[in-house]
Amino acid sequence: MANQLNHHSNLRILKEIAELLNEGTEISPLLSGVLQKLLKVTGVTTGWIFLIDKDGRHTVEAAEHLPPALLKNNCEPLKRGSCWCVDGFKKGTLTKASNIIECRRIETAVKRQQGETNGIAYHATIPLQLGDEMFGLLNVAAPGKKEFSHDELALLESVALQIGSAIKRIRLTKKEQEMALIEERNRLARDLHDSVNQLLFSLSLTARGGIEMTEDMATKDTFRHIQSLSQEAQTEMRALIWQLKPSGLEKGLVQAIKSYGEMLGLKIDTKLSGVISLPTRVEETLWRVSQEALNNCKRHSGQNEVLISITVTHGRVCLTIRDRGCGFIFEGEQILPSLGIESMQDRVESLGGTFKLETAPSKGTTIIVELPY
Template sequence: MEHRIEELVTLKTIAETLNRSNELMPTLNTVLEKLLELTGLKAGWIFLSDGIGQYELAADAGLPPALEMEDKRHMRCGTCWCLDRFWENRLDKAVNILNCKRLEDAVTHRRGDTGGITHHATVPLTAGEKRLGVLNVAAPGKKHFHQDELALLQSVAFQIGSAIERARLYAAEQRRAELFAKLGEFSRDLGASAPEAPIPACALALMGKYFPWPFAAILRKSGTGFVISAVHAGGETFFPGTLIEPDALPWLKACITRRRRVEAAGAEIAGLTDHPRLRGKLPPLQAALAVPLQTAAWPAGALVVGTDLPVGFRPADGEVLEAIAEHLDAAVESAQLEEQCRELARLDERNRLARDLHDSVCQMLFSLSMTAKGAEQQLHGGDADAALAAVREMQSLSREALKEMRALIMQLRPAGLETGLVTALSEYGRKLGLKVSSRLIGVRELPRQAEEALWRIGQEALNNVSKHAQTDAASVELELGDRAAVLRISDSGVGMRPRPVDRHEASLGLFTMRERAMALGGELKIASDGRKGTLVEAAIPLPEGKEGPR
């Protein structure tokens, strides 16, 4: 009865110890020490194994000096009889091991004192159908464990196995949460990347920044083989264009043709890193994970990452990689849509210029032609005063036509931007006959597309001031912040009546301004008051970056 109570106390103590923490390694060491204390044994160690030939020393207590030497090197390498039996599925319950191979080798090679330990008991660690590793315990001079001792060890092993599985599930959920948190940052930065930067290069560089995979690449099918389109490894992104024969990567072919996630390991992944720029920059990859790319830009492509961890990839890695591929596909499609929007904006711009040419320059030239014909008739009739008045009218019309043509040419060619957006807009306004006051807030580089969009918006706004505001004064203000560039064009003229911004109802100029801003993820606001004039405000988001001189 007393022996039974001791067993129950042991099991209760072990259970309480295991339930105190989800940190696997510290818990296993604490439990092992507690087990030795309660059973009177002197030494113990736990091996965890994820596959044949793979194991790690997860916990140990009371090891003799022969096994402690060289930072326990002889406990971390090589094999032994208990692990061999475990991998061969011949270890399904607690057993006596006749002798310990590691201790036997220590004696043979005179590695130090074995503390009188020659034998140990071995217990498999399991959780349901999962085989996790082995628990070994020993004591000096003890060569045999009784059945009741083995039964107690087996009960403790069941508890340890359940705790290991619980801790691994907890760690897996933690890793999943961390990876998906990083995915949010990745998505934000990918969306904010410079529009002119190649999306594959941005995506791979950001993967290197946020995720724990030392190798990432985009591959596409080319003929019967595969081409490595882009790679990020060793802190750099490059475009090798290396052609790989299909037989070298059969798992990649399965990923692309079957449109599913595939993992590969060992010799199957050797061809991925066979490039001069990668030599010496990567640890040996243990496994690769590939997911298909669905976008039209890569109709037969895959996103591949590699890891140097012996355990390979966890389920969370695959889930996050699939989400990254979806974000990459969406970014490419978004870029294509933005380019289509820009093309539509260019077409609208051509239509607007054609309309302006017809409404202004063509009408002036027609008036000039009619006035010239009238002057000719008056000269033939001898009316010199009328002919002189007609010539003066012709001069006025030609000056107006020249002014209009210059304004339209300036809109076609964004000259002057090399001196800065504010300076260029101020000069443009002066050419329209406006007195322009300007102000620049903040200093940083503007991406080319953002600068050109704000230039076009500013031109249209100043044109509207010149034509409709009934004032010769305008203000240009550019505010460069960390996340956005805001251009404000204002005047104190007569204002304008509220107008919709729908394509079918708004003026073409206002609609084009709005589309230019929206094509880059920005917005356009127009505030107008008959007593205070009009304010046009365009805000364009900017990628995060350090401020610097223009």
């Protein structure tokens, strides 16, 4: 009878978590909600979830009721260094729920006197996976608990399998959305090129013909002004089409930036340090920031030379864009001077990065972006 009651309890727990997972569309809040529910219905008091990428870098995607020793400096003891469970995940030896007899992260935190552990010294670790795909680890613990039973580990494995399935679903959905967005951008780029861009080209030719056909100087000046405006609009249209369907991004970020700058009539000097192999979202953000910065250089700097530096270190990428143009008055505490610059900052900060603008009259303008990856 006890086993039957326990079986029904586990089914109820799995049902509640499955309902929660089916509603989620964003990974981080979803994992936090599942972890909260898991701790509430199972009796364990503490949990954290690592997501681990293909390069072996791990992030703390969710954490609940961590003791002070692991909370120090925004969970630095969990974010830095290695441990048996992360190492086992990377090596492919951690394939099922396991009891961790001694947690290296907790031991290190105690040695460094980083705070109380609230009686937690051991934890269970469960891989988040779906078939052959591995996403990360679920870790749970409770004060004084040295070992999780076979039934407890089996329940945690079932929960981890559900989490892995949800992560896969969300990532596939986002990939489909990205592909749909790319296709829509390509369609808009084609439409603009085939219609508006051709109309502007025709307008420029008509204005040129008007200049040659009339002898009246005022009329010539009017046609010249129309031709100049149409050519300027063509340049803007080419830039817009380039933004919608970047020619050259498939050849790499640096080549795309150089090609875009050259299309605007700018001379781009690039410096690259480190090997670039960036996630799509990070590369897209750097690309959009570079576009906006180059547009501003073209319109406002009064110079056609731009220096671009990209430095890649372990886990971080730094993009610096500098011109030696006229610059402007700007103090660090001021509101950013344009919607374009504000959108650059928003893009960067949405990925947990930092955005910095440095400028002064006659000193040029520098934009510095740092992003984790």
